Amino acid sequence: MADGKELDIITAPFISNSKLEGLNFLRTPATGCFRRHFRGGLRSHLFELIQAKDLEAEQTGKVIDNIRQFPRAMPSRMLRVLRTRFDSLDQALKEIEKYRLLLEILGPDLVARSEEFIVEYQGCGQKEILLCGLQEYIKGTILDPWHLAGRDALKHFYRPNATTPCHGFIARATREIKTFVGAVRTMIHTTGHIPDLAGVGNLMLTPEGRLKLVDINNIIEIKQTASIPLDDRGYPCCDKSMEVLFILEQKILQQPISMDDPLHERFFTPERREEVKTLEQAFYKRLNKIP
Ligand SMILES: Nc1ncnc2c1ncn2[C@@H]1O[C@H](COP(=O)(O)OP(=O)(O)O)[C@@H](O)[C@H]1O
Ligand SMILES: [Mg+2]
Structure with a gap:
C-alpha cells in the first residue's frame, strides 16, 4: 500500500x-x-498516531532536571479520513491519481507524504467509499499566507530552537518557497491543476525552515470557463489558491508582478477579484450559520 501503488481495499463497517x-x-x-x-x-x-510510552509521559509526566514535566506526545503519523463519500471506486482512485501527480511534480521534500488507501463500508444499508491516508506528521508552524506583513514576514514563523538560528530559518524557508512556487507553476502548466493553497494550515514550516504542503487531497482542476469555479462547499478555491501563489511570489520572494504572466492576466483583473471577494464573503456568511 505504499503511496497508493497497491491499494488495500478493506470491507468493514464504519461507525x-x-x-x-x-x-x-x-x-x-x-x-x-x-x-x-x-x-x-x-x-x-x-487523527494522530501516538506511541503509548509518549502518551503515558504526557499524562503522568516525567522528571527532567528535577522538575516534573508533561511534554505533549508527538504523533508518529497522521491518519487522514476525507469527509467526502465517493459514489464509485473510480472516483476515489482518481483522487489518489491526483495525489500521485502532486508528489511527482512537487517532489517528496515539499509534500507531506501519505500512504493512501480506500475503505469500503456499509453505513445505513448502503455501501460507501472512504479515502484515507496514513501521512507523515509535520512538526512546525502554519504558514499563513493571509497575514504576511513587512519584508521580514518569515521571521514571525520562527520558533527558537537548538539547531537552527533565525537567519538560517529565513534563508532556508525562502529557498524552499522559491522551489515550491516554481513547482506549482509547473503543475499548473503541465496538468491544469493547482493544489489547495488557500485553506488554513495547508502549508507548514518546520523549525528548520522546510516548507511542506500537508493538505494533499484537494487538488483543483483549473477550468477554462469564464465564470469563477466554486468547490463543493461554495468556496472559490481555485482563485484563492492562485492568489496565495502570487502572495508568496510578491510578499516573500519580492518578485515584481509580470504583466506578461498569463495567470496574472487571467486571475487578477480588478473585476474578477471583486467577484471572488463577493463569493468568499457569501461562503463565510453561510459557514457562520452552520450550528
Ligand atoms: N501531516 C500533518 N502534520 C501536521 N499537521 C497536519 C498534517 N495534516 C494536517 N495537519 C493540520 O491539520 C489541519 C487540517 O488539515 P487539512 O489537511 O488542511 O484538512 P482539510 O482537508 O480538512 O482542509 C491543518 O491545520 C493542518 O496544519
Ligand atoms: Mg486544508
Missing part, C-alpha cells in the same frame, strides 16, 4: 462518530493509539 473506536477498519498498533488531532479541517478528519 460514524467521533470516538476512536469508530475507526474499526484499522488495526491499532500494539504500542500505540489514535487520537483526534487538535486542528481539524472542513474536508478531513485528522
Whole structure:
C-alpha cells in the first residue's frame, strides 16, 4: 500500500462518530493509539498516531532536571479520513491519481507524504467509499499566507530552537518557497491543476525552515470557463489558491508582478477579484450559520 501503488481495499463497517473506536477498519498498533488531532479541517478528519510510552509521559509526566514535566506526545503519523463519500471506486482512485501527480511534480521534500488507501463500508444499508491516508506528521508552524506583513514576514514563523538560528530559518524557508512556487507553476502548466493553497494550515514550516504542503487531497482542476469555479462547499478555491501563489511570489520572494504572466492576466483583473471577494464573503456568511 505504499503511496497508493497497491491499494488495500478493506470491507468493514464504519461507525460514524467521533470516538476512536469508530475507526474499526484499522488495526491499532500494539504500542500505540489514535487520537483526534487538535486542528481539524472542513474536508478531513485528522487523527494522530501516538506511541503509548509518549502518551503515558504526557499524562503522568516525567522528571527532567528535577522538575516534573508533561511534554505533549508527538504523533508518529497522521491518519487522514476525507469527509467526502465517493459514489464509485473510480472516483476515489482518481483522487489518489491526483495525489500521485502532486508528489511527482512537487517532489517528496515539499509534500507531506501519505500512504493512501480506500475503505469500503456499509453505513445505513448502503455501501460507501472512504479515502484515507496514513501521512507523515509535520512538526512546525502554519504558514499563513493571509497575514504576511513587512519584508521580514518569515521571521514571525520562527520558533527558537537548538539547531537552527533565525537567519538560517529565513534563508532556508525562502529557498524552499522559491522551489515550491516554481513547482506549482509547473503543475499548473503541465496538468491544469493547482493544489489547495488557500485553506488554513495547508502549508507548514518546520523549525528548520522546510516548507511542506500537508493538505494533499484537494487538488483543483483549473477550468477554462469564464465564470469563477466554486468547490463543493461554495468556496472559490481555485482563485484563492492562485492568489496565495502570487502572495508568496510578491510578499516573500519580492518578485515584481509580470504583466506578461498569463495567470496574472487571467486571475487578477480588478473585476474578477471583486467577484471572488463577493463569493468568499457569501461562503463565510453561510459557514457562520452552520450550528
Ligand atoms: N501531516 C500533518 N502534520 C501536521 N499537521 C497536519 C498534517 N495534516 C494536517 N495537519 C493540520 O491539520 C489541519 C487540517 O488539515 P487539512 O489537511 O488542511 O484538512 P482539510 O482537508 O480538512 O482542509 C491543518 O491545520 C493542518 O496544519
Ligand atoms: Mg486544508
